[in-house]
Amino acid sequence: NAGVTQTPKFQVLKTGQSMTLQCAQDMNHNSMYWYRQDPGMGLRLIYYSASEGTTDKGEVPNGYNVSRLNKREFSLRLESAAPSQTSVYFCASTSSVQGGIYEQYFGPGTRLTVT
Amino acid sequence: GENVEQHPSTLSVQEGDSAVIKCTYSDSASNYFPWYKQELGKRPQLIIDIRSNVGEKKDQRIAVTLNKTAKHFSLHITETQPEDSAVYFCAANRDDKIIFGKGTRLHILP
Numbered sequence: 343n344a345g346v347t348q349t350p351k352f353q354v355l356k357t358g359q360s361m362t363l364q365c366a367q368d369m370n371h372n373s374m375y376w377y378r379q380d381p382g383m384g385l386r387l388i389y390y391s392a393s394e395g396t397t398d399k400g401e402v403p404n405g406y407n408v409s410r411l412n413k414r415e416f417s418l419r420l421e422s423a424a425p426s427q428t429s430v431y432f433c434a435s436t437s438s439v440q441g442g443i444y445e446q447y448f449g450p451g452t453r454l455t456v457t
Numbered sequence: 458g459e460n461v462e463q464h465p466s467t468l469s470v471q472e473g474d475s476a477v478i479k480c481t482y483s484d485s486a487s488n489y490f491p492w493y494k495q496e497l498g499k500r501p502q503l504i505i506d507i508r509s510n511v512g513e514k515k516d517q518r519i520a521v522t523l524n525k526t527a528k529h530f531s532l533h534i535t536e537t538q539p540e541d542s543a544v545y546f547c548a549a550n551r552d553d554k555i556i557f558g559k560g561t562r563l564h565i566l567p
Contacts, residue, residue, distance in 0.1 A: 384559035392553040448500040
């Protein structure tokens with residue numbers, strides 16, 4: 343049981359380049375999330391998918407797009423990378439535990455640098 | 458929408474002493490309050506959570522209290538040890554999302 347996996351672990355992009363961050367979970371969770379983590383800012387929600395076939399914006403969606411490919415996989419795409427998108431990106435998934443209460447599991451993170 | 462405030466941003470305690478981290482939330486509909494620990498270079502991991510139908514929960518040296526009226530919840534770590542050094546995040550749920558505080562960096566001094 344691998345839990346939540348992410349690829350790649352590290353990436354360096356030039357301004358204007360595009361890339362897709364991949365995330366997969368094998369826990370049969372319905373909900374999946376993408377966060378970015380910057381020093382002193384905590385974890386900020388970019389996009390989430392409450393169930394297969396749905397996606398919604400979080401706190402900081404500008405410059406990103408997402409695809410919920412199936413129940414297991416949720417990808418994050420940067421169409422035209424900017425230095426402000428330099429960050430550590432975490433994918434997470436949740437199981438609902440009685441009455442809509444969530445316990446969240448995180449992937450290992452992707453460290454992205456945009457020059 | 459939900460706003461989660463966390464204090465302090467940095468906390469230094471002597472090994473063996475207790476540490477307390479406090480959070481407030483704004484959405485009265487929130488009913489799930491997890492705490493995560495993140496060690497340097499690692500992913501956040503759940504250490505304890507509390508639901509709105511209880512006021513306190515304890516797991517060995519870690520306890521969490523919740524005051525729904527005041528919209529406050531706190532993490533208490535007793536008999537701190539060097540391995541408790543990390544960043545701690547509180548969070549609260551809002552609909553299908555979990556909103557995080559900005560984190561507290563806890564230093565355990567020898």
